[in-house]
Amino acid sequence: MKGEKDCVRLKVLRCNQQADKPAHQETYTVPFREEKMSLLQALEEIYREQDETLAFRRYSCGVQYCNSCLMLINGKPAHACLTILKPGDEFEVAPLRGKEVLKDLIVREDD
Amino acid sequence: MKARRRKEQAFFFQGGRAILTYGLTLNHKDADVLIIGAGGAGARAAIEAARTGCRVTLVCRSPIGKGGLTPTANGGYHAAVVPGDSPASHAEDLVAMGCRLNDRPLVELLTREALPQARLLEEFGATVNWKTPLRPHEPQMRFPRQLFVPGKEVMTALRKQLRALSNVTLLEDHLALELLTREGEVTGALIFDIRQGALLVCTSKATILASGSLGEIYSLTAQEPMGITTGSTGSGYVLAGWAGAELVDMEMVQFAVVPIRPALIREMRCLPWAPLLDAEGRDILPPGMGEYSHEAAQTIARALRQGTVSMDLRDRVFPSHARHPLAAQRNKHLQDCEVTPYQRPVAIGMGALYMMGGIHINTRCQTSVPGLYAAGEVSGGVHGARRVAGNAFPEMIVFGAQAGSCAAAEAAKKDALPEPPRSQVQAGLDYVAGLVQRGKGDIDPREMRRKTREIMGQHAHLLRSGAGLRTALEELRKLEKDLGFIKVSAGQGLAYNFKLLEAFESRWLLPAARIVCQAALLREESRGFHFREDFPLEDEAWQKHTVVRYRQEAWIGDVKPVAL
Numbered sequence: 001m002k003g004e005k006d007c008v009r010l011k012v013l014r015c016n017q018q019a020d021k022p023a024h025q026e027t028y029t030v031p032f033r034e035e036k037m038s039l040l041q042a043l044e045e046i047y048r049e050q051d052e053t054l055a056f057r058r059y060s061c062g063v064q065y066c067n068s069c070l071m072l073i074n075g076k077p078a079h080a081c082l083t084i085l086k087p088g089d090e091f092e093v094a095p096l097r098g099k100e101v102l103k104d105l106i107v108r109e110d111d
Numbered sequence: 112m113k114a115r116r117r118k119e120q121a122f123f124f125q126g127g128r129a130i131l132t133y134g135l136t137l138n139h140k141d142a143d144v145l146i147i148g149a150g151g152a153g154a155r156a157a158i159e160a161a162r163t164g165c166r167v168t169l170v171c172r173s174p175i176g177k178g179g180l181t182p183t184a185n186g187g188y189h190a191a192v193v194p195g196d197s198p199a200s201h202a203e204d205l206v207a208m209g210c211r212l213n214d215r216p217l218v219e220l221l222t223r224e225a226l227p228q229a230r231l232l233e234e235f236g237a238t239v240n241w242k243t244p245l246r247p248h249e250p251q252m253r254f255p256r257q258l259f260v261p262g263k264e265v266m267t268a269l270r271k272q273l274r275a276l277s278n279v280t281l282l283e284d285h286l287a288l289e290l291l292t293r294e295g296e297v298t299g300a301l302i303f304d305i306r307q308g309a310l311l312v313c314t315s316k317a318t319i320l321a322s323g324s325l326g327e328i329y330s331l332t333a334q335e336p337m338g339i340t341t342g343s344t345g346s347g348y349v350l351a352g353w354a355g356a357e358l359v360d361m362e363m364v365q366f367a368v369v370p371i372r373p374a375l376i377r378e379m380r381c382l383p384w385a386p387l388l389d390a391e392g393r394d395i396l397p398p399g400m401g402e403y404s405h406e407a408a409q410t411i412a413r414a415l416r417q418g419t420v421s422m423d424l425r426d427r428v429f430p431s432h433a434r435h436p437l438a439a440q441r442n443k444h445l446q447d448c449e450v451t452p453y454q455r456p457v458a459i460g461m462g463a464l465y466m467m468g469g470i471h472i473n474t475r476c477q478t479s480v481p482g483l484y485a486a487g488e489v490s491g492g493v494h495g496a497r498r499v500a501g502n503a504f505p506e507m508i509v510f511g512a513q514a515g516s517c518a519a520a521e522a523a524k525k526d527a528l529p530e531p532p533r534s535q536v537q538a539g540l541d542y543v544a545g546l547v548q549r550g551k552g553d554i555d556p557r558e559m560r561r562k563t564r565e566i567m568g569q570h571a572h573l574l575r576s577g578a579g580l581r582t583a584l585e586e587l588r589k590l591e592k593d594l595g596f597i598k599v600s601a602g603q604g605l606a607y608n609f610k611l612l613e614a615f616e617s618r619w620l621l622p623a624a625r626i627v628c629q630a631a632l633l634r635e636e637s638r639g640f641h642f643r644e645d646f647p648l649e650d651e652a653w654q655k656h657t658v659v660r661y662r663q664e665a666w667i668g669d670v671k672p673v674a675l
Contacts, residue, residue, distance in 0.1 A: 036373050044339050053603040059173055059341065060337045103607040
């Protein structure tokens with residue numbers, strides 16, 4: 001297990017009405033496999049390796065075009081794809097405010 | 112049109128009770144034209160079909176414009192616009208560069224309609240940069256042809272049109288699982304509603320597959336920006352195959368230079384050609400080789416066998432001039448990451464970029480199965496053995512429009528909607544229920560994906576051999592046995608259950624990989640992007656399509672002539 005210096009900690013606000021899970025925060029520790037990683041990649045790593053139930057829009061245009069990855073990052077709306085993480089970082093992640101939450105970080109799209 | 116909930120499922124589906132106690136809901140809806148896939152081709156088809164007045168249902172596995180490959184596509188769109196050029200010259204160049212494997216009538220339709228359709232895109236509201244570069248990108252092109260309209264721009268314009276059409280029903284977060292057939296004709300699809308975690312039967316008078324590519328059968332692919340899936344898992348090819356359609360030239364996968372690390376910059380595939388250096392710092396490409404050419408790709412693939420290949424653009428200036436504000440924005444973001452080849456050497460590999468082969472179509476976009484059409488990257492026969500960069504965009508728009516028009520015409524000739532085939536729908540329900548209820552079996556679909564990609568990367572990549580392909584097929588065959596033992600625990604529910612979606616995708620990813628291997632084994636020559644070490648030369652006798660068909664639960668190989 002890598003030391004704290006090589007990881008990033010994400011506190012994710014989750015909820016899943018289908019499974020009767022109200023909003024609650026879960027903490028994940030994600031190791032750095034490469035020199036740079038985006039928050040979206042960290043979420044993908046959690047889904048692939050740690051928690052298959054974590055739901056987020058698994059799509060990335062990678063450059064802030066599509067807004068699939070918009071979420072509250074440390075309380076402010078931001079793009080997960082271009083939030084670049086450094087080892088030792090800690091972030092709070094939550095679904096966008098003011099939208100219906102469908103599951104975890106997935107919200108209903110406005111047309 | 113509201114979906115009707117069928118509460119009386121007891122007499123609709125015998126033996127369906129086990130499923131009902133689980134709580135899986137089945138809805139039903141119908142359409143004149145059903146379109147699967149809402150990228151550039153699907154969205155364009157929907158507009159064209161809807162304009163005839165028929166009822167269109169457009170199915171998209173994500174929110175429209177936020178999935179697949181169109182939104183992140185660079186934006187090159189080739190058409191004959193400069194003085195002296197013509198659609199006929201454009202067509203000739205494409206056939207020559209496609210190594211004469213293209214179906215000529217398809218290429219002629221593409222080149223003839225490229226410019227008119229670009230003008231229509233502009234009328235739809237897309238900003239098109241009409242100024243072509245001074246010189247053609249590729250040595251074999253006789254004129255510069257590159258117009259520029261980024262994928263996002265295309266989707267924004269098409270969406271705007273779609274919103275204004277009241278006869279288009281857009282089903283987002285819906286994933287087609289299977290085409291429904293009755294007496295050899297396609298009559299609709301079984302669809303999974305990701306948002307509700309429910310199943311939907313959609314019957315239709317005509318169906319269009321515009322479901323994109325299969326790059327994710329390889330671990331390194333330009334079809335996964337940041338290493339995150341775009342759903343390019345080959346569903347359309349397999350769905351069509353299961354329904355009886357012919358798949359042509361499935362060995363023709365285009366590879367391109369893709370950064371391996373960090374995955375953050377993996378979509379930086381459209382780089383200007385730059386010195387590619389081997390581990391000793393030597394240039395590995397002779398000057399004058401075309402960008403994205405198969406010769407260059409094969410040379411790099413050989414060098415990769417010897418060691419690391421790096422791309423080093425430090426002596427170049429990061430392009431400040433971009434042909435569109437979106438492209439400029441993208442350049443800036445990439446530069447801010449500080450890990451691009453302009454800032455330091457980046458290890459590269461050959462990643463899957465595009466699929467030339469696919470569902471065989473005629474000039475009306477009809478497949479070999481009545482009631483089924485195909486358009487865009489999922490179709491085959493347009494690009495032959497090598498797609499010329501910049502021609503995927505006109506392909507998706509021209510054939511998207513054509514498929515929409517022709518499917519609507521077919522629908523108009525039919526009075527009655529087909530009945531859903533009960534036994535097939537029941538089998539579909541059983542399949543889904545089986546995934547979540549299975550008593551035994553604990554195969555993780557994420558592992559299936561990983562192993563498939565590993566097999567393809569090791570034995571069926573760019574440089575192929577009969578022995579390697581046979582090994583790949585053997586290993587894929589073993590892996591296929593695990594498909595029946597995939598289990599998805601449904602404690603989290605069925606809506607936005609990504610493991611469940613991955614289970615669905617395993618059912619395509621694996622056959623898609625096997626089809627590529629089978630076709631590659633069939634073609635005993637080297638042509639374009641298909642290279643066989645045991646048959647390294649082009650063979651005139653092989654100027655024909657490989658064909659793969661699904662018959663009696665097996666994928667069978669064959670050949671057919673190229674349309675000249």
